[in-house]
Amino acid sequence: MDKLVIEGGVPLTGTINVSGSKNAALPILMASILAEEPITYTNVPRLRDIHTTNKLLSILGCPAEFEGDTVSVRPCDLKPEAPYDLVKTMRASVLCLGPLLARLGEARVALPGGCAIGARPVDLHLTALEKMGARFELEEGYIIGRCRKLKGAHIYFDFPTVGGTENLLMAATLAEGETILENAAREPEVVDLARFLIACGAKIEGHGTSVIRVQGVPRLHGCEYAIMPDRIEAGTFLVAAGITGGELLLTGCPWEELDAVIVKLNAMGMHIEKTSEGVLAKRRNGGLRGTDVTTQPFPGFPTDMQAQVMSLMCLAEGTSVVQENIFENRFMHVLELVRMGADIRISGRSAVVRGVKRLTGAPVMASDLRASASLVLAGLAARGTTHVQRIYHLDRGYERIELKLNAVGARIRREAE
Ligand code: EPZ
Numbered sequence: 394m395d396k397l398v399i400e401g402g403v404p405l406t407g408t409i410n411v412s413g414s415k416n417a418a419l420p421i422l423m424a425s426i427l428a429e430e431p432i433t434y435t436n437v438p439r440l441r442d443i444h445t446t447n448k449l450l451s452i453l454g455c456p457a458e459f460e461g462d463t464v465s466v467r468p469c470d471l472k473p474e475a476p477y478d479l480v481k482t483m484r485a486s487v488l489c490l491g492p493l494l495a496r497l498g499e500a501r502v503a504l505p506g507g508c509a510i511g512a513r514p515v516d517l518h519l520t521a522l523e524k525m526g527a528r529f530e531l532e533e534g535y536i537i538g539r540c541r542k543l544k545g546a547h548i549y550f551d552f553p554t555v556g557g558t559e560n561l562l563m564a565a566t567l568a569e570g571e572t573i574l575e576n577a578a579r580e581p582e583v584v585d586l587a588r589f590l591i592a593c594g595a596k597i598e599g600h601g602t603s604v605i606r607v608q609g610v611p612r613l614h615g616c617e618y619a620i621m622p623d624r625i626e627a628g629t630f631l632v633a634a635g636i637t638g639g640e641l642l643l644t645g646c647p648w649e650e651l652d653a654v655i656v657k658l659n660a661m662g663m664h665i666e667k668t669s670e671g672v673l674a675k676r677r678n679g680g681l682r683g684t685d686v687t688t689q690p691f692p693g694f695p696t697d698m699q700a701q702v703m704s705l706m707c708l709a710e711g712t713s714v715v716q717e718n719i720f721e722n723r724f725m726h727v728l729e730l731v732r733m734g735a736d737i738r739i740s741g742r743s744a745v746v747r748g749v750k751r752l753t754g755a756p757v758m759a760s761d762l763r764a765s766a767s768l769v770l771a772g773l774a775a776r777g778t779t780h781v782q783r784i785y786h787l788d789r790g791y792e793r794i795e796l797k798l799n800a801v802g803a804r805i806r807r808e809a810e
Contacts, residue, residue, distance in 0.1 A: 430615030
């Protein structure tokens with residue numbers, strides 16, 4: 394296993410290009426199962442989860458070739474089974490359920506286990522697909538789904554689940570008749586998936602709102618598609634500018650999709666503005682001030698930025714309160730930040746952060762993707778050396794983060810643990 398060794402204390406200055414979005418690429422690649430012709434994807438981030446997805450697509454009969462930031466997928470004779478040894482490494486594999494049922498009328502997908510941040514059930518996906526005529530059994534840890542032909546239905550999600558909305562959106566494109574998804578997720582990644590499906594001939598309206606309408610069509614054709622930029626990678630680099638007291642220009646950076654994050658970072662004393670070259674981020678004079686953050690479904694503050702903004706709060710004057718409403722166990726970074734000198738107290742789904750003068754480098758353990766990012770950010774600002782261990786978590790969602798950060802002045806080495 395690898396670790397990152399970070400010498401902290403350097404204000405980062407320079408330009409970073411934002412990669413394609415992991416959380417848009419995963420469902421959009423999975424949606425190639427629905428098409429009957431080849432598809433070429435560009436701006437695909439080179440991430441562990443993308444390699445896993447490409448491996449899964451090849452096993453399902455859609456050979457995927459990765460060349461630079463381009464992935465070409467050639468749907469052939471589809472197979473219905475997503476094996477456990479792949480699904481256990483990436484929960485998002487469950488996103489092949491909807492497309493397989495829509496194309497084959499059959500799916501055998503290993504039930505994804507929980508992960509560090511929570512139980513991550515898929516009950517909302519299954520209940521909704523049952524309304525479209527699918528029947529499910531659980532056998533030896535596999536979800537076995539069958540249907541004659543999916544039928545359009547009026548579905549109401551108890552919670553605006555991102556993955557559930559994506560699975561049902563894909564399933565509905567080839568169903569008989571109209572499907573209405575109510576209380577659907579509004580995340581930008583859901584919108585990007587809808588745009589991709591429309592480019593393949595799907596009939597979708599309302600994506601980006603809470604009510605999405607889909608008219609089923611007999612088949613989807615191929616297309617060329619560029620994945621949207623990654624708003625969470627971008628948000629992570631905005632925090633890197635603030636926490637190190639540097640100045641970063643992010644090219645290919647989303648703006649509207651980061652609204653809730655930018656408002657909060659500016660309230661903490663950063664100055665983030667959109668320029669003709671990209672998004673410029675730096676700390677205003679007068680230091681950082683604490684603020685309160687409550688994670689919500691989009692357009693609220695994204696849970697995937699909670700750990701990163703907490704690192705910034707550790708060095709902000711005053712007290713900040715973080716309320717995590719999306720996942721039941723997404724404070725795994727807290728005890729590691731405390732090892733670096735942070736003053737944070739957890740009570741249930743809230744954490745109270747009292748700013749300290751400085752953080753000091755220490756050996757810390759990554760536990761999940763965004764917790765790892767928060768430890769790297771803290772290490773960049775800390776006095777001394779920080780060893781972030783188990784960074785395979787980080788590689789799932791950040792394309793060689795140390796190369797991008799070292800290019801703007803960071804001092805990070807990747808070493809075997
Ligand atoms: C997606 O996960 C993202 N992953 C997550 O990003 C992100 O944190 C999450 O959406 C929320 O924005 C991908 O897009 C690959 P949900 P997903 O279904 O689809 C509960 C990252 O760091 N729920 O909106 O799994 C669930 O337990 C990752 O990039 C049910 O109870 O999120 C959770 O508490 C982490 N039953 C909440 O809803 C269900 O059937 C949100 O889940 C489905 C979800």
